[in-house]
Amino acid sequence: MITLTPAAVQEIRRLKMAHNQAQGILRLGVQSGGCADFVYELELVATPQPGDRHCTQADIAISIAPDSVPYIEGLQLDYTEDLMGGGFRFKNPQALKSCSCGHSFAIAPDFGSGI
Structure with missing residues (x-):
């Protein structure tokens, strides 16, 4: 689904420790806005939202907002x-x-807009 580089893994681990969220989950999403139509959202959360897609990479728990999945499939x-x-x-x-x-x-204009 998505890939984290070693540098991203290291920074996420650092942020989790800095914010006392050792068990925190990295939640990714996409929102309408920004200077090119869509903007990425990243946050550390204690629990995923209902319907989120889940994966784990290099011991980092990742949660993806369900309506954002098509927009970031294959993201690095x-x-x-x-x-x-x-x-x-x-x-x-x-x-x-x-x-x-x-x-x-x-993204392509005919991609659809669920966001």
Whole structure:
């Protein structure tokens, strides 16, 4: 469903410890908005929402909002740091284009809109 790079796994583990959420679940979703139609959502939650899809990768529990699944199927989540700081990067095979910030994306107009 999605892939976490080793750098993303390391950063998620760090965030879980920093926020005292050792058992936290990484919840991913997509929402209308941003400069390219859709924007990614990431949060640490204690419990998944009803209907969420679940997977585990490198001991990281992942929960995906059900209406977001088609938009992020095959997503690779990475984490990088540069002179401006660090951040998560999204490599999404569903995206036709991304904005320069990398957190907003567009898909084919006929893809459908459940969000």
